[in-house]
Amino acid sequence: MTPIGNDSGPSGDRGRDPGGDHSGNQCGPNGPSLSPADHDRKRHERDLVYPVLSRRAGGLSVGINLNPGRECNWACAYCEVDGLVRGTPGPVDIEKLSEELDEVLLEARTGRWDTEDGPRGAAAVRDISIAGDGEPTLSPVLAEAIDAVAGARARHGLTDTCDLVIITNGSRVHRPEVLAALGAFGGHGGKLWFKLDVCTPVDAEFMNGAPFVRDRVLENLKTAAAAAPTWIQSMALAIDGRGPSEAAVEHVKSILVNANAAGADLQGVLLYGLARPSHQPGADRLSALDPKELAKVAQALRASGLPVSAFV
Numbered sequence: 001m002t003p004i005g006n007d008s009g010p011s012g013d014r015g016r017d018p019g020g021d022h023s024g025n026q027c028g029p030n031g032p033s034l035s036p037a038d039h040d041r042k043r044h045e046r047d048l049v050y051p052v053l054s055r056r057a058g059g060l061s062v063g064i065n066l067n068p069g070r071e072c073n074w075a076c077a078y079c080e081v082d083g084l085v086r087g088t089p090g091p092v093d094i095e096k097l098s099e100e101l102d103e104v105l106l107e108a109r110t111g112r113w114d115t116e117d118g119p120r121g122a123a124a125v126r127d128i129s130i131a132g133d134g135e136p137t138l139s140p141v142l143a144e145a146i147d148a149v150a151g152a153r154a155r156h157g158l159t160d161t162c163d164l165v166i167i168t169n170g171s172r173v174h175r176p177e178v179l180a181a182l183g184a185f186g187g188h189g190g191k192l193w194f195k196l197d198v199c200t201p202v203d204a205e206f207m208n209g210a211p212f213v214r215d216r217v218l219e220n221l222k223t224a225a226a227a228a229p230t231w232i233q234s235m236a237l238a239i240d241g242r243g244p245s246e247a248a249v250e251h252v253k254s255i256l257v258n259a260n261a262a263g264a265d266l267q268g269v270l271l272y273g274l275a276r277p278s279h280q281p282g283a284d285r286l287s288a289l290d291p292k293e294l295a296k297v298a299q300a301l302r303a304s305g306l307p308v309s310a311f312v
C-alpha cells in the first residue's frame, strides 16, 4: 500500500475496512506472515482479536471483532467480509476478548509480529482498532469492549505509543447508548473513523446498501467529533469502469465543508482505493482507480480545507 499526496494521515486502520494496511509484507521470525493485501483473520488463531499489517498505521494494527457473526446494518458493495449478513450482533465474551488481546500484545512484545523493515516488539503495535466483521456500534457490549481495550493498552505499557480507534459507518452515533460509549472512548484518547464514501447520494444505495440522509450524516459527524477526534474514511473506486463523477466529489466536499461550518471540527480525510476483493453481490462491477485518478480526487477534496491522505 502506497500513500500518495503530501499529508500524513493518522495511524490505525482495520481488516474489513476498505483501505487499511501498509506496505509491510514480511513474515515475523516466529509466526505466520501478515500481509496488507490479506486480512484473513481466520489464519490468525483467535475469534475476537486479530493482528493485521496496516497501510495507514505503518505497523501492526490489532483488530477487535465485536461482530463474529458478520452482522452489519449496511451492505457496502466493496465489503470484504465473506458471509456478511444484515443484523445485530449479540454480546461477545469480554473476558475472552481481554485474554486474546493480552496474548496478541504479549506476542508483539516478544517479536512474533515483527516485520523485517518495520518497528519491532511493542513498538510495532501502532493501534488497537475496534472494527471487525460488521459495524461495531451495533454491539451491545461496545462500552465494555472500550474499557477492556483501554485497560489492555495501559497494562502493556502502550498508552503513549498505541492509538485506539473505532472504525464506524457513523449511522448510529446519535443513539444515546452509542454516544455514551463514544464519549468514554474519547476520554481514553480514542479516535473515530467515520465512513463517507466518494459517491452521490443516489449511488450510496449501491455503494453502502443504505440510503444517504444528508441531515443525519451532518448531525452525526458533529456529534461524533464532539465525542472524540474524528477522521473521515472514504472509499473511492470505479463502478462499471467509471471513476467517481464530479458530482460525487463535489457532494463529499460539500458535506465536509458544511460539517465543519456546523462546528464538527473534523481532523482530516483518509481516502482509500480498492485494495482487497469484495465478497458482496455486484463485486464484479467494481475496480480500483488508477493512482493518478485517486490523487485527483484527493486534491479536489483538499479544497474542503481538510488534510487528505490517499492510499492506493
Ligand code: SF4
Binding pocket: 016, 017, 018, 072, 073, 074, 075, 076, 078, 079, 080, 081, 084, 132, 133, 134, 135, 169, 208
Ligand atoms: S459498514 Fe460496509 S464495509 Fe463496514 S462492515 Fe458494514 S458493509 Fe462492510
